[in-house]
Amino acid sequence: xxxxxxxxxxxxxxxxxxxxFEDISFNIKEGEILCILGPNGTGKTSLIKCLNGLNDLSKxxxxxxxxxxxxxxxxxxxxxxxxxPQGHTPTxxxxxxxxxxxxxxPYINLTDSPSEKDLKIASDALKTLGIYNLKDKNYxxxxxxxxxxxxxxxxxxxxxxxxxLDEPTSHLDFGNQIKILEIIEKLAKSGLxxxxxxxxxxxxxxxxxxxxxxxxxxxxxxxxxxxxxxEKNLKKAYNINVKxxxxxxxxxxxxxxxxxx
Amino acid sequence: MxxxxxxxxxxxxxxxxxxxxxxxxxxxYPISPVEVIMTxxxxxFPELAISPxxxxxxxxxxxxxxxAAMVIGASLSIAGAAFQGIFKNPLVxxxxxxxxxxxxxxxxxxxxxxxxxxxxxxxxxxxxxxxVFTTYSISKSYKGGGILVLVLSGVAISxxxxxxxxxxxxxxxxxxxxxxxxxxxxxxxSSVTLDKLIMILxxxxxxxIILLSLRxxxxxxxxxxxxxxxxxxxxxxxxxxxxxxxxxxTSAAVSISGIINWIGLVVPHIARILVGPDNKILIPAxxxxxxxxxxLIDNISRTIISIEIPLGILxxxxxxxxxxxxxxxxxSQWS
Numbered sequence: 348x349x350x351x352x353x354x355x356x357x358x359x360x361x362x363x364x365x366x367x368f369e370d371i372s373f374n375i376k377e378g379e380i381l382c383i384l385g386p387n388g389t390g391k392t393s394l395i396k397c398l399n400g401l402n403d404l405s406k407x408x409x410x411x412x413x414x415x416x417x418x419x420x421x422x423x424x425x426x427x428x429x430x431x432p433q434g435h436t437p438t439x440x441x442x443x444x445x446x447x448x449x450x451x452x453p454y455i456n457l458t459d460s461p462s463e464k465d466l467k468i469a470s471d472a473l474k475t476l477g478i479y480n481l482k483d484k485n486y487x488x489x490x491x492x493x494x495x496x497x498x499x500x501x502x503x504x505x506x507x508x509x510x511x512l513d514e515p516t517s518h519l520d521f522g523n524q525i526k527i528l529e530i531i532e533k534l535a536k537s538g539l540x541x542x543x544x545x546x547x548x549x550x551x552x553x554x555x556x557x558x559x560x561x562x563x564x565x566x567x568x569x570x571x572x573x574x575x576x577x578e579k580n581l582k583k584a585y586n587i588n589v590k591x592x593x594x595x596x597x598x599x600x601x602x603x604x605x606x607x608x
Numbered sequence: 609m610x611x612x613x614x615x616x617x618x619x620x621x622x623x624x625x626x627x628x629x630x631x632x633x634x635x636x637y638p639i640s641p642v643e644v645i646m647t648x649x650x651x652x653f654p655e656l657a658i659s660p661x662x663x664x665x666x667x668x669x670x671x672x673x674x675x676a677a678m679v680i681g682a683s684l685s686i687a688g689a690a691f692q693g694i695f696k697n698p699l700v701x702x703x704x705x706x707x708x709x710x711x712x713x714x715x716x717x718x719x720x721x722x723x724x725x726x727x728x729x730x731x732x733x734x735x736x737x738x739x740v741f742t743t744y745s746i747s748k749s750y751k752g753g754g755i756l757v758l759v760l761s762g763v764a765i766s767x768x769x770x771x772x773x774x775x776x777x778x779x780x781x782x783x784x785x786x787x788x789x790x791x792x793x794x795x796x797x798s799s800v801t802l803d804k805l806i807m808i809l810x811x812x813x814x815x816x817i818i819l820l821s822l823r824x825x826x827x828x829x830x831x832x833x834x835x836x837x838x839x840x841x842x843x844x845x846x847x848x849x850x851x852x853x854x855x856x857x858t859s860a861a862v863s864i865s866g867i868i869n870w871i872g873l874v875v876p877h878i879a880r881i882l883v884g885p886d887n888k889i890l891i892p893a894x895x896x897x898x899x900x901x902x903x904l905i906d907n908i909s910r911t912i913i914s915i916e917i918p919l920g921i922l923x924x925x926x927x928x929x930x931x932x933x934x935x936x937x938x939x940s941q942w943s
Binding site for chain 1: 823
């Protein structure tokens with residue numbers, strides 16, 4: 348199968364000669380979910396922003412559908428890749444439906460407003476995630492879980508092939524985390540490719556087809572969750588001892604060990 | 609927009625129309641509603657004309673002034689709503705980047721040099737644009753300077769032109785020029801003529817067409833630059849376009865009226881309460897409310913006492929309490 352995203356030895360730096368990360372390579376095919384793990388401040392968000400064209404690379408290249416991302420306009424990129432940032436500071440109390448309609452922006456001419464067709468796509472996106480009843484609520488007053496569902500609806504309405512999710516489960520309660528992961532898995536089954544960052548190795552076992560562990564400016568390991576999430580790698584990444592347990596259905600879970608102080 | 613807000617749409621359509629007709633009745637020379645309607649129709653049906661005096665008052669005095677008030681009120685309000693969107697801040701007014709003080713300085717030097725009214729207007733317009741251009745260029749000269757740098761440059765340039773205005777006032781003849789400058793800075797429509805009005809209509813029309821046609825995209829930029837970019841909007845370019853359009857409109861409006869504060873800040877808020885924050889509806893709503901609000905203020909200004917009260921005084925006296933009330937009411941919504 349063809350690669351949707353081909354990342355070739357990319358480096359990125361905010362300041363000259365001080366790379367945030369170096370020589371990272373990976374690729375994503377249709378329906379794959381890549382989970383990027385790694386400690387705080389290791390550059391996961393910077394990497395995700397590079398994949399979206401928000402950050403400019405200092406070295407290497409990213410191919411989207413075989414085309415260099417540098418040669419694509421924001422508008423073209425936004426028809427291929429959707430993005431949900433980690434934090435969002437709301438300013439105006441738009442309704443949930445108005446927020447989801449914004450996902451149609453790449454398909455609407457500069458001087459136009461959403462059409463009836465766009466309205467239908469946005470409404471359907473809300474229905475897909477079962478939150479059509481929230482459509483007239485201000486998204487600012489929704490709970491963290493509901494708001495994340497609204498953003499996921501927006502990215503569905505955006506009709507892209509790839510979703511970039513920067514810590515989609517952060518700030519969510521235990522139940523909502525799993526709910527969001529299940530939605531992500533469902534979206535992948537429907538043919539979308541997903542790249543997300545996470546702080547929970549367990550989440551990678553739950554939903555991902557590929558995992559990368561990012562530490563000290565690069566991927567220390569990259570492959571299938573069962574090959575990559577090992578006690579040794581987790582120790583290397585987070586500098587704590589972790590025990591991996593296997594459950595009956597072959598699923599693995601990570602148990603952090605108490606550190607001797 | 610929520611369903612309940614739909615009931616507010618008729619208010620927004622009829623309020624400016626009713627105020628438009630009522631405003632012809634107000635003034636030193638009493639004209640009855642029937643006379644107003646007959647006079648307005650008289651260009652088409654000449655037999656309806658009442659008298660040359662009434663025709664002259666309606667068409668040469670009241671009509672330009674009413675239209676000016678509506679156009680300027682609408683312009684400042686739309687520019688305010690657009691700025692609040694692109695700066696992601698509901699507390700921003702259209703003179704954020706220095707347009708008012710720039711225009712004030714242009715007017716001041718024209719008054720000092722004893723130029724004609726038309727030249728005062730042209731210099732005010734040009735300096736309004738120069739000050740925003742300076743603000744924008746300075747902010748771009750800082751690498752990676754975002755919105756904050758732009759806003760701070762605006763504050764600096766605004767202060768700089770304010771100092772120049774003070775300098776102009778300091779050297780102005782206290783019996784002749786100084787009152788004229790002061791009066792200009794407080795805002796008034798008393799010297800509006802048809803010629804002056806026609807001059808500002810072109811830049812205002814261009815600006816308003818741009819703002820009205822881009823209005824839905826303002827929602828997206830209000831979500832933040834990164835999200836806007838991931839939704840296919842180039843935030844830098846889009847913001848520049850909105851700044852250019854808003855500056856054209858504000859500078860032209862201020863050039864004829866003098867400085868009128870508060871409208872661009874307060875009206876978009878009232879509009880937001882009536883129709884919600886979606887700019888697709890908010891921008892036309894701001895147009896309607898802004899036109900009505902300034903027309904109302906101007907009517908008060910020219911009728912309440914025997915001399916005209918400067919608009920800047922009235923918009924603040926009426927606008928500040930409204931603003932404080934809204935702040936109290938809407939605070940929970942914004943945070």
